[in-house]
Amino acid sequence: MKKPGIIWLNVSVFVITGLITVIGVPVYAFYHGFDGWQITAMVVGVFICEISITAGYHRLWTHRAYQAHWTVRLLLALGGTYATQNSILHWASDHRRHHRYVDDKDKDPYSAQRGFWHSHIGWMLRHYPATIDTEYSNCRDLKQDKIVMWQHKHYLPLVLALNFGIPIALGLWHGDLLGMLILAGAARLAISHHMTFLINSLAHVWGRQPYSDTNSSRDNGLIALLTMGEGYHNYHHNFQRDYRNGIRWWQFDPTKWLIRSLAWMGLATHLYRTPLEKIERSRAQMLLTKTSRKLAGLPHADLMILRLQTEYDILLKKINAFSQARRLWVEARKTVVQESYDLDALKEKASELRENFMQQKKDWQVLNARIA
Ligand SMILES: [Zn+2]
Ligand SMILES: [Zn+2]
Known part of the structure; x- marks a missing residue:
């Protein structure tokens, strides 16, 4: 059977940012060096990207695990744009199908049954039928959200403005433009990409299944450390509306802590907890x-x-x-x-x-x- 066509834009983004991270960063560090400000800009950037995806794209919009004030939604939408994982509407549509048809080789967009590579990144490299739903028919609710639709409509210019604008502004202020572009621009993007992707790949093969083994999702504390708490994926697949993924106090789930803090400040309401x-x-x-x-x-x-x-x-x-x-x-x-x-x-x-x-x-x- 003929393979679907390659999505060259995605391939280019992953290859370029990936090569800069594994080759550009060490070479630049050796000949020129990075300072604390640049490293901080990268680490904070990774944090913002990851948590905007987990607290915003994932738990708020896809699963409606809580409701948030518009200022929070705007910040999460901008943070998620900086993370460059497609628009909220598109991401949520794919993810809702992932839950609905989990492990189905044809209908789950990133089915773990098609192997590690496919569920991690391969599914985004070609026009696979499971990833095409231009109507976003499973996201009618999100079409009512003005911020979601605004971000969807202006997604590309927003991505370019944030991904170039922030590192360039930081670089000009800091004095080493190239270093900032390499670290806070490319490496930040590649690292946050792969950390999120681990939830679709590794969290479906490595870990325990305390709640159900009718799908491949796993609970793994180590993956939770890298993914802002999303490593408790077996729990999540069984109780997807819960605003928490790690439900024990000792489980690392900063996304849950953020949502709870927002609620404490009156900026988030209707936090759903599974009984x-x-x-x-x-x-x-x-x-x-x-x-x-x-x-x-x-x-x-x-x-x-x-x-x-x-x-x-x-x-x-x-x-x-x-x-x-x-x-x-x-x-x-x-x-x-x-x-x-x-x-x-x-x-x-x-x-x-x-x-x-x-x-x-x-x-x-x-x-x-x-x-x-
Ligand atoms: Zn999953
Ligand atoms: Zn989910």
Whole structure:
């Protein structure tokens, strides 16, 4: 079968910025050197590019995980333009298809099933049918967003203005124009590109699958370090509307921290969090499946699976009891006649049941570890 035509503009951008980064940067560093200002301009630039994609393009626009004040949306749109990963509308359209058809070789634009190279960068180098939807039919909601449409309409001039304008302005101010163009211009772009691309490639092959293995997405703390928290990709594929990717306090998710800070300042609202019981049900189900698979074929497997199933059922019951109690408390808090409820008692009950299911969860995990 004939391969689709090459997209020369994309190939040129990736090749030129890539070559400058791996050859130009060390050569220039050897003969001329970079100073702290130039390195800072690059590091800050990478940070702005990455976080505008994760907090803006990804969690705000594609998944509508929260709502943001227009000033935040404008800044994220400009930061995302500086990152040069196509317009918000185009990016979101591709990404929504990625979630909908994940791992489908024909419909997922960056399907991991087509190999590492394709999911990382190859999918952008040719006119593959999965990446063409000029109507952006799955992004009707985003067409109502004036900032999204403004950025889409003026995308190319904006990209050129920011990608040349910022490094040139910084270079003129700093005094070493070429050095700034190499580091804050080209290297910043190439590094931030590949860090984002890792989410489509590496985060679909390397890591754990605590929530589901019905798709190839993985949780990987190391990838989270490089991608502003998006390495918890197995969680994300299962609970895509959540504004968080790393849900534990110790998981590195600066995108979540930024969104939470914006909310604290009153600049972000409606932060969506997946209910705890939903998350825990998925985890428990996945663990049951994994342990049962390991046991299959072993002597006395039936007995052990029965034991597992019993403990699993108890866990589910306890999770459901907590879920119900919490719902009661939340509903009571929302009513206008709050006085008719003992809110403290309802809250107390919910947290007691939470403790209860958490204890069962621990026992459940210990049992699985012992049996497996
Ligand atoms: Zn994915
Ligand atoms: Zn996503």
